[in-house]
Amino acid sequence: MRGGPGGRRLSTYAPTGARPVDTQPNEWWRRAVIYQIYPRSFADANGDGVGDLPGITTRLDHLVDLGVDALWLSPFYPSPQADAGYDVADYRGVDPLFGRLEDIDKLISAAKERGLRVIVDLVPNHTSSEHPWFRAALPAGPGSPERNRYVFRAGKGPAGNDPPNDWESNFGGPAWTRVAERDGRPGQWYLHLFDTGQPDLNWDNPEVREEFRAILRFWLDRGVDGFRVDVAHGLVKQADLADWRPPVEPLSGPGTEAAPRPPMWDQDGVHEIYRDWHRVLAEYPGERMMVAEAWVEPVERMAAYARPDEMQQAFNFEYLLAAWTAPAQYAVITRSLEATGAVGAPTTWVLSNHDVIRHASRLGLPLDAPRPRGIGPGDPKPDPVLGLRRARAATLLMLALPGSAYLYQGEELGLPEAMDIPDEYRQDPTWERSGHTVRGRDGCRVPIPWEADAPSYGFGPTDASWLPQPESWAEYALDRQRGVPGSTYEMYRSALRLRRSLGLGQGTLAWQEAPDEVLTFRLGDVLVLTNFGAEPAALPAGTRVLLASGPLEADGRVPTDVTVWAR
Numbered sequence: 001m002r003g004g005p006g007g008r009r010l011s012t013y014a015p016t017g018a019r020p021v022d023t024q025p026n027e028w029w030r031r032a033v034i035y036q037i038y039p040r041s042f043a044d045a046n047g048d049g050v051g052d053l054p055g056i057t058t059r060l061d062h063l064v065d066l067g068v069d070a071l072w073l074s075p076f077y078p079s080p081q082a083d084a085g086y087d088v089a090d091y092r093g094v095d096p097l098f099g100r101l102e103d104i105d106k107l108i109s110a111a112k113e114r115g116l117r118v119i120v121d122l123v124p125n126h127t128s129s130e131h132p133w134f135r136a137a138l139p140a141g142p143g144s145p146e147r148n149r150y151v152f153r154a155g156k157g158p159a160g161n162d163p164p165n166d167w168e169s170n171f172g173g174p175a176w177t178r179v180a181e182r183d184g185r186p187g188q189w190y191l192h193l194f195d196t197g198q199p200d201l202n203w204d205n206p207e208v209r210e211e212f213r214a215i216l217r218f219w220l221d222r223g224v225d226g227f228r229v230d231v232a233h234g235l236v237k238q239a240d241l242a243d244w245r246p247p248v249e250p251l252s253g254p255g256t257e258a259a260p261r262p263p264m265w266d267q268d269g270v271h272e273i274y275r276d277w278h279r280v281l282a283e284y285p286g287e288r289m290m291v292a293e294a295w296v297e298p299v300e301r302m303a304a305y306a307r308p309d310e311m312q313q314a315f316n317f318e319y320l321l322a323a324w325t326a327p328a329q330y331a332v333i334t335r336s337l338e339a340t341g342a343v344g345a346p347t348t349w350v351l352s353n354h355d356v357i358r359h360a361s362r363l364g365l366p367l368d369a370p371r372p373r374g375i376g377p378g379d380p381k382p383d384p385v386l387g388l389r390r391a392r393a394a395t396l397l398m399l400a401l402p403g404s405a406y407l408y409q410g411e412e413l414g415l416p417e418a419m420d421i422p423d424e425y426r427q428d429p430t431w432e433r434s435g436h437t438v439r440g441r442d443g444c445r446v447p448i449p450w451e452a453d454a455p456s457y458g459f460g461p462t463d464a465s466w467l468p469q470p471e472s473w474a475e476y477a478l479d480r481q482r483g484v485p486g487s488t489y490e491m492y493r494s495a496l497r498l499r500r501s502l503g504l505g506q507g508t509l510a511w512q513e514a515p516d517e518v519l520t521f522r523l524g525d526v527l528v529l530t531n532f533g534a535e536p537a538a539l540p541a542g543t544r545v546l547l548a549s550g551p552l553e554a555d556g557r558v559p560t561d562v563t564v565w566a567r
């Protein structure tokens with residue numbers, strides 16, 4: 001593990017030049033490749049071990065070299081960091097940890113100069129408990145307008161000692177916390193679907209709606225191209241706040257329309273909010289967009305967030321969760337295209353983000369193993385070689401598909417999950433709230449390696465890193481991969497260039513082969529083949545391979561767990 005004080009300065013980073021802004025912006029988001037930056041772990045300019053906005057700005061040329069269209073910034077707002085910034089105390093500022101307001105302005109203009117669009121995270125389901133509204137709600141007492149911005153209720157039982165219902169926090173433990181009233185006695189309870197430091201807002205209150213319209217405008221005025229909307233399926237709760245015991249773990253299997261819908265998720269009322277926001281965005285020039293983070297199923301319900309008068313996109317988590325088999329991939333791709341096609345939206349594709357095990361590790365787990373929520377010391381480990389091989393094949397498959405693709409920082413390096421973080425370093429509230437039973441998401445959030453031989457692998461000018469970096473990460477560092485044929489980074493780079501020049505990521509997909517072991521489709525004149533079977537697969541006679549996720553057989557056939565683009 002690496003981490004600690006001291007160290008020498010970063011070596012200079014040599015950009016290879018900008019490219020012009022997309023001059024034909026017809027709904028750029030329909031085919032965009034959007035790169036997620038997790039600010040605390042991308043680049044640390046001031047050496048305190050936490051990434052920051054100036055750090056991101058100095059590394060923007062990496063995104064240009066890579067060839068993405070846009071970046072999405074996870075929260076950088078003032079926050080007590082109870083949930084790594086997804087607990088926002090001020091929606092119009094920058095946490096000193098990450099810089100100042102002028103730093104985000106500089107970042108946005110530096111991105112624009114390079115032809116990169118910028119999307120920011122919007123967290124409307126809950127504020128931080130340090131938000132001025134919540135601080136005012138506590139002394140204001142039951143029945144006050146201040147409490148009515150949140151979901152305060154009396155407890156159950158004669159003395160109100162039991163929570164108002166049986167809902168559980170997503171991070172473990174009850175979804176309710178009791179407050180002390182002004183007389184010091186235990187009083188009402190407030191709802192938090194996440195950490196205690198993340199009280200849920202009351203979206204039935206017009207004041208909450210008005211405030212978020214103003215927040216949207218604040219960032220639209222600063223020039224952002226859009227918003228990633230956090231927990232978009234959670235804002236409206238079933239009015240009776242009925243008890244709920246999930247019959248199965250959410251998203252553990254394919255959903256059906258008939259499955260009962262939890263009273264806290266995916267209520268029909270959320271859509272009115274997004275219609276309202278759609279109108280706000282439409283007041284602005286330049287094709288602004290929103291993407292819903294909505295963990296709902298089946299894909300048809302996901303697509304409902306991307307109807308023409310709502311958001312422009314929704315994350316396709318069913319795709320992220322799909323098993324690495326030809327039938328499963330075929331099914332999810334087909335159903336996703338149908339579901340989003342039916343509402344006229346582009347499909348999105350995503351394999352990794354800051355909430356899930358990095359796909360270079362996830363895909364190295366046995367196919368029948370349950371999906372772990374975090375991997376730590378002593379846990380069964382995925383096969384790293386198999387994981388990376390499949391991850392590269394999955395990425396090449398994904399980047400050809402029609403629609404918009406999301407990349408998560410570090411995946412272009414083939415970065416695995418950090419699986420040996422000592423438990424005492426864990427920061428994800430899940431670990432504490434689950435009573436140390438669920439390790440949570442720190443393993444995908446470790447600061448990424450830029451230079452193999454620099455302190456903190458070039459993350460910052462010192463050795464400091466808010467989560468320790470594995471010793472094995474030198475080999476993944478950008479400077480070890482840049483210019484190296486066959487490296488994961490060069491594969492991503494080639495794929496993104498070819499995607500642009502061949503017009504992949506848009507158009508109509510035509511399946512070529514029944515999906516038992518080999519998936520083959522055409523997009524225009526490009527043939528995309530992924531071999532999931534045990535035997536090498538032959539390409540059609542006369543095709544020329546443009547790009548492959550791994551070496552081919554001597555006779556040109558495609559080995560197991562390899563994707564090729566051919567023509």
Ligand code: GLC
Nearest residue numbers: 083086123194230231354355
């Ligand atoms: C979203 C974020 C996650 C956060 C949660 C609560 O799922 O992606 O990181 O913990 O919302 O805001």
